[in-house]
Amino acid sequence: MTSDPWGRVDDEGTVYVRTADGERVVGSWQAGSPEEALAYFTRKYEGIAVEIGLLERRVRTTDLAAKDAQAAIDHLKAQVAEGHAVGDLDALAKRLDALSAEVESRREERKAARAKAQEEARAAKEALVAEAEQLVDSTQWREAGDRLRELVDTWKGLPRLDRKSDDELWHRFSHARSAFSKRRKAHFAQLDQQREEARLRKEKLVLEAESLSGSTDWGPTAARYRELMADWKAAGRAQREAEDELWTRFRGAQDVFFQARSAVFDERDAEERENQTAKEALLVEAEALLPIGDLKAAKAAYRDIAERWEAIGHVPRDARGRLESRLRAVEHALREAEDAEWQRSNPEVRARAEGMAGLLQAAVDKLEKQLVAAQAKGDARTVAKLESELAGRRELLAQAQKGLEELG
Template sequence: MLHSASGRIGPHRVMTKDTKPVTPPLDGMLDLDEPEFEAPSVDEGPAPEWSGNELLQIDVKGKIWVRGGRFFDGRVVGKVGGEDGEAVIAMLADRFQALEDRWLLLEKDVSGIHNMVRHIKSLRSFIHWVEGAKAIGDFEALLEKASGELERIETQLATGRAAKEQLIDEAEKLADSNSWRSTADTEAELMERWKRAGAGGGDEDEILWQRFKTARSRFFDRRSEHGAEVRENRRTGQQAKEDLITQAEALNSSTDWGATFDAMQDLMEQWKRTPSAGRKTDDELWNRFRAAREPFFEARKKQFAENRRQQSRGARDQGRPRGRSQAPRDRGGSASPGARRSSNQGSLHASLAELVGPLRDMFPADRKKEEDD
């Protein structure tokens, strides 16, 4: 039997969850790293029977057993002998208290940590440390908390990895899209979702990011190439239209009506084939091109009108209507009403044709305005 100042310790001294550790006197404290306190080998005897909620038992050989459970295998954590049994038990209880204090610090540290991999490593190290500790206490409860936290973080990382895999799949499907504006908007949404997806875990996070980045870069690189091509085409189109405007301005004072009319029509056909310079620039250039052509067609219109007036005056002076043949006359010597109507209609048609032609040249009906990409 073991004895101490607090009373007798029998061969099956029991410590429960409510038992408070006794602080041993300094002169009675034993070094728990000494060989007599190391866990014995398995062949030193079977584990004791457990009943109730006791956390430890001391068998007839003085071995101190701690109770196991779902997270912890019961085992020997030390051995008592002589008159120092209470001191040994108190020391082992204090050691367990140190483990619980360490857990509280770990919980506080990891609550605001962003490196989940470091968090997992800390938890695994702590669990390994607890499982091999020579101490007396509720190992099952402590390991349940630590294992639960480890499982929670591992689940969180697995969820983050799955979310990022989904985002990578979506980004890869968009990599070859030519819908530049809408796809760019979708890519921005994917990036925001990536930021909210959470960590995937250390090196795995970096691998996932590189895959996501590669898929996005393919689309944005292609968009940049397309943009450079569009800008070059617009620059070429603007320069070509500037040249056509210059040519039209050089011709707009010409009185060589036939040749200049043909030249103006050719400039219009070239304008239609010229690449777009962009919506706003195209509108500005078109207004300048139309203004450059207008003086010629206005002058041509006035000249044709003057020619018609002179022709009409000459016809009246000669005492006959316009036309190649003499109009039929009635019995009184004047042109018959039918002949006069026919002659007047012919003159009207000729006048309309001369008016419509220049107007058609000035405002071509088939002008096509290029749209932006």
């Protein structure tokens, strides 16, 4: 019988392997010596050991799926348990058990990682859904639309959840996008309608503006253009191309009218400035009549000046009041001179003035006599009273006599 530490060959050629559970037959050898038999079955052992080493390397250095790794381990375990080999099969079994535990540990780690990734993906998708639902009522159409497209791209980059959860979240996400898109479409449809209405209104305004461009009724037409401009602003904006074209026509019509008006007004302003110069020369003539000496000659000269004044025409508005005020001052002086002349030549006025002077003279004479009598009696109180009254009457008498002198 031939043997080594891990097996033996008996005299009949039966090959045994030694394990912790005892010996077991692994085969028989009839073709050669017992040493060759042990060498053959030892090589089979070494082959299994090599396969185990290769599997250990794959498990530890590649992304081999746990299921595939465990199937390979089970296959090798069967070879170790039932295989026809001579060697330390218990050591190989321990290596496979350790490798199996390692695979299981990695399976749990991956399971936990997948669970964590799923939770993170769920949280990320729920956040995307929440943001999408917040954007539903936004009126920042471009910004919100761009953001929703970004959210879709982010969603596509996230792992899938379980089918039910993923479908529920996607339904909410998709519903939010659809609701926003529906609102945006309705908004722009309404905006298009408003712009079309604005275009129609502005076309009418343009037609009226163009019809007024040749008017020479300057004031009312200018006022109407101001009203048209207010209506234009209130009409809202049309589509950009139509808005630009209509505005060019509208503004052009206004320019034609206001340029024509400016030309007329410029000519009128030049004429009014010439009129101002002419009236200022007349004022020099009129003011030379003051102070008035010969009333009759002054009145005739003023009538001639007034007739020429009216024939000249309008002057600039800012000079009008100043010039007319100077002319009215001359006219007022003439009127005062006429009033004074009338006062002097009116017999009724002279008679009233003479009568008043006579009455005042009589009153003064009476008071003087009373004063002499009071002084003779030594009545100081009466004297003081009469002196005061007499002073007042004498002053009034002096004024009346002066008026008579002025009447001539």
